[in-house]
Amino acid sequence: MANILELVNISKSFDNELILDELNLEIRENTFMTLLGPSGCGKTTTLRIIGGFTRQDSGQVLFQGKDITELPPNKRQFNTVFQKYALFPHMNVGENIAYGLKISGKSKSYIDSKIEYALKLVNMDGYRNRAVSALSGGQQQRIAIARAIVNEPKVLLLDEPLGALDLKLRQELQYELIRLKNELGITFIYVTHDQEEALTMSDTVVVMNQGYIQQMGSPENIYNEPENAFVATFIGDSNIIDSLMLRDRLVQICGTAFPCVDEGFGINRPVDVVIRPEDVILDEPGRGQLDGVVTHLVFQGVHYEMEVMAGGFEWLVQSTQIQPVGKEVSLRVDPENIQIMSKPASEDEEAMVIDA
Amino acid sequence: MKKLGKKLYIGLIFLFLYLPILTLVIMSFNNSERTTGIWRGFTLRWFREVFNSQQIMEAAANTLLIALASAVIATAVGVVAAVGILALSRRQRILILQMTNIPMVNAEIVTAISLMLAFAMFGISLGLGTVLFSHICFCLPYVILNVLPKLRQTGSVAYEAARDLGAGSVKAFFSVVLPDIMPGVTTGFLMSFTMSVDDFVITFFTRGAGVNTLSTLIYSQQKIGIRSSLCALSTLIFMLVLIILLVRLFLSGRSANNKQIKGGIGG
Ligand SMILES: Nc1ncnc2c1ncn2[C@@H]1O[C@H](COP(=O)(O)OP(=O)(O)OP(=O)(O)O)[C@@H](O)[C@H]1O
Numbered sequence: 001m002a003n004i005l006e007l008v009n010i011s012k013s014f015d016n017e018l019i020l021d022e023l024n025l026e027i028r029e030n031t032f033m034t035l036l037g038p039s040g041c042g043k044t045t046t047l048r049i050i051g052g053f054t055r056q057d058s059g060q061v062l063f064q065g066k067d068i069t070e071l072p073p074n075k076r077q078f079n080t081v082f083q084k085y086a087l088f089p090h091m092n093v094g095e096n097i098a099y100g101l102k103i104s105g106k107s108k109s110y111i112d113s114k115i116e117y118a119l120k121l122v123n124m125d126g127y128r129n130r131a132v133s134a135l136s137g138g139q140q141q142r143i144a145i146a147r148a149i150v151n152e153p154k155v156l157l158l159d160e161p162l163g164a165l166d167l168k169l170r171q172e173l174q175y176e177l178i179r180l181k182n183e184l185g186i187t188f189i190y191v192t193h194d195q196e197e198a199l200t201m202s203d204t205v206v207v208m209n210q211g212y213i214q215q216m217g218s219p220e221n222i223y224n225e226p227e228n229a230f231v232a233t234f235i236g237d238s239n240i241i242d243s244l245m246l247r248d249r250l251v252q253i254c255g256t257a258f259p260c261v262d263e264g265f266g267i268n269r270p271v272d273v274v275i276r277p278e279d280v281i282l283d284e285p286g287r288g289q290l291d292g293v294v295t296h297l298v299f300q301g302v303h304y305e306m307e308v309m310a311g312g313f314e315w316l317v318q319s320t321q322i323q324p325v326g327k328e329v330s331l332r333v334d335p336e337n338i339q340i341m342s343k344p345a346s347e348d349e350e351a352m353v354i355d356a
Numbered sequence: 357m358k359k360l361g362k363k364l365y366i367g368l369i370f371l372f373l374y375l376p377i378l379t380l381v382i383m384s385f386n387n388s389e390r391t392t393g394i395w396r397g398f399t400l401r402w403f404r405e406v407f408n409s410q411q412i413m414e415a416a417a418n419t420l421l422i423a424l425a426s427a428v429i430a431t432a433v434g435v436v437a438a439v440g441i442l443a444l445s446r447r448q449r450i451l452i453l454q455m456t457n458i459p460m461v462n463a464e465i466v467t468a469i470s471l472m473l474a475f476a477m478f479g480i481s482l483g484l485g486t487v488l489f490s491h492i493c494f495c496l497p498y499v500i501l502n503v504l505p506k507l508r509q510t511g512s513v514a515y516e517a518a519r520d521l522g523a524g525s526v527k528a529f530f531s532v533v534l535p536d537i538m539p540g541v542t543t544g545f546l547m548s549f550t551m552s553v554d555d556f557v558i559t560f561f562t563r564g565a566g567v568n569t570l571s572t573l574i575y576s577q578q579k580i581g582i583r584s585s586l587c588a589l590s591t592l593i594f595m596l597v598l599i600i601l602l603v604r605l606f607l608s609g610r611s612a613n614n615k616q617i618k619g620g621i622g623g
Pocket residue numbers: 014015019037038039040041042043044045046193
C-alpha cells in the first residue's frame with residue numbers, strides 16, 4: 001500500500017515555544033490512524049497542519065507524494081470533524097450537510113440524494129429539516145460527521161470528536177465510526193487522549209509526547225511491547241521497575257532473578273521492566289518467585305485491584321481472586337509477560353521521553 | 357409608607373426625565389407664534405410649516421443622508437476592523453482596542469476641534485464630505501465594540517469549518533460568520549445612525565458655511581428666538597430616535613428569546 005500522506009520534518013513553535021520538533025509521519029492509504037497523547041502534546045497542532053489551518057514553520061506535508069504546504073484548507077481533499085461540532089447554527093441539518101456540496105457546484109438532485117444517504121449512514125434518518133440547536137450533543141456530532149463525509153474526502157480528520165460525549169454514547173459512536181471507515185474505505189486520522197478509544201478503534205496508533213513521536217504501531221504492539229516508560233505508563237496501568245539485565249533471557253527485578261524472553265541487552269545492564277498488573281499472578285507464600293504483603297485492595301467491577309509490597313516495590317496487581325489487606329502472598333510472572341526496555345541513553349533523551 | 361416613598365421617588369425621576377420632552381411635544385401643538393407657555397388651542401400648523409420650509413427640509417435631508425452614509429460605512433469598516441483585531445495576538449489586540457476607545461472617552465469638543473484643524477491643515481475645504489468623514493470617525497469605535505464580542509463568541513470554528521468544506525475566505529465569511537454576528541452588526545449600525553442624527557458639536561465645527569443639519573439649524577435659529585415650528589421639528593426628531601430605540605429593543609428582545617428557546621431544547 002502506498003502512503004497517502006507524509007509529514008516530513010515538521011516543526012512548529014507558538015510564542016517561541018517549540019510544540020512540534022522535526023516530526024516525521026507516514027500514513028498509509030485506507031488506515032485508521034490515531035494520534036494519542038496527553039493534553040498539550042501537539043496532537044491538534046499536527047492535525048491542523050495536515051488540514052491547512054495552521055502553517056508549519058518548517059518541513060513539508062506531502063499528499064500522494066506532492067507538497068501541499070501552500071494549499072489553503074478549501075483546496076485540500078480532506079474534511080475535518082471538529083471537537084466542538086462546529087455546525088452552522090443558522091442552517092438546518094440538511095443545509096449543513098449540503099454546504100460543501102453546494103460550493104463544489106453539485107446538482108440539486110445529487111445533493112438531495114447525498115443528504116439522504118449521509119443521514120442514513122449516521123443513523124439520523126428523518127432529521128433533515130430539524131434546527132441544529134434542537135439536537136443533542138451526540139446527534140450534532142453525527143451531523144458533523146455526515147457533513148464531512150458527503151464530500152467524499154480522501155482523508156477524514158477527526159479531532160477528539162467524541163470528547164464531549166458521555167461514556168455510553170461514546171462507545172456507541174466508536175463502533176459507528178469503525179463501521180463507517182470500513183464502508184467508505186477512506187483514510188481516517190483520529191486524535192484522542194483516551195488510550196482505550198485509541199486501542200479499540202485504530203489500525204495504527206501513534207503515541208505522542210511533547211511534540212515527539214514516542215512509538216508507532218498496531219494497538220497490540222503498543223500495549224504489549226511499549227518501547228519506553230512513557231508509552232508504558234500512558235497506555236494503561238503498569239509496573240515499571242528499575243532492574244538489571246543479568247544476561248540474555250534473565251533479568252534481576254527487586255533483587256530476584258526472573259527468566260524472561262528478551263535478548264541483546266548486554267550483560268549487567270540497567271534496564272526498565274514493564275509488567276502489566278493483570279500479568280502478575282498471586283500465590284501462597286513461598287510458592288511464587290517473590291514474597292510480599294497486600295497493602296491495598298479496591299474492587300473495580302470486573303476485577304480486584306491490589307497493591308502488594310514486595311522486594312521494596314509496590315506492585316500493582318489485578319486479579320479476579322480477592323486477597324485481603326495484610327495477607328502474605330507470593331508473586332509470579334510468566335517470562336513472556338516481562339517487557340524489557342532500555343534506559344534512555346542521555347538525560348536529554350530522558351527528558352524528551354519521560355516528561356509529561 | 358415605605359412603598360409609597362419608593363413610588364414617589366421613581367415618579368419624581370420620571371418627571372425630571374420626561375417633563376421637558378412632554379413640554380416640547382405640547383408646545384409643538386400650541387396655536388401660538390412664540391413659545392409663551394400659554395395654551396391657545398390645538399393646531400398642526402407648526403408641523404405643516406416644518407414640512408413647507410425649504411431650509412428645514414434641506415437640513416433634514418442632510419441629516420438623514422449623513423446618518424445613513426456614515427452608519428453604512430462605519431459598519432462596513434468596523435466589521436472588517438473587528439475581524440482583523442481578533443486575528444491579532446493578545447498584546448496587540450489590547451493595544452489596538454485601547455487606541456480605538458480613546459475617541460469615545462475623549463471630550464467631544466476636543467475631537468471636533470482637532471478634526472477641524474486637521475481638515476484645515478490638509479487644505480480640505482469644509483462641507484458635507486468633512487461632516488460625513490467625521491461622523492464615520494466617531495461611530496467606528498461603537499461598531500467595533502458591538503461586533504467584537506459577538507465575533508469572539510462565534511469564534512474561528514465556524515469559519516474554519518466552512519473553509520474545510522471548500523469555501524474561500526470571502527465566501528466563508530459571508531455565508532457562515534456574518535449571519536452569526538448579525539445582531540451585533542445591526543446594533544452597531546443603529547447606534548451609529550442615532551449618534552449621527554444626535555450629533556451637534558462635531559457637525560458644527562466641521563460643516564463649513566451654508567451646510568446645515570437639523571441640529572445646527574435649530575441652534576442657529578434659536579438665537580432669533582424659539583419659534584413653535586422648532587418645537588414641532590424637535591418633536592419629530594425625538595420621534596425618529598424613539599422609533600430607532602424601539603426597533604433596537606425589539607431586535608435584542610427577539611435574539612434573547614431565540615437563545616432561550618434554543619437552550620431549552622438543546623440542553
Ligand atoms: N494558536 C496558538 N497559540 C499559542 N499557543 C498554541 C496555539 N495552539 C496551540 N498552542 C500550544 O501548543 C501546545 C500544543 O497544543 P495542541 O492543541 O496541539 O495540543 P493537543 O495535543 O491537541 O492537546 P489537547 O488534548 O488538550 O487538545 C499547547 O501547549 C498549546 O498551548
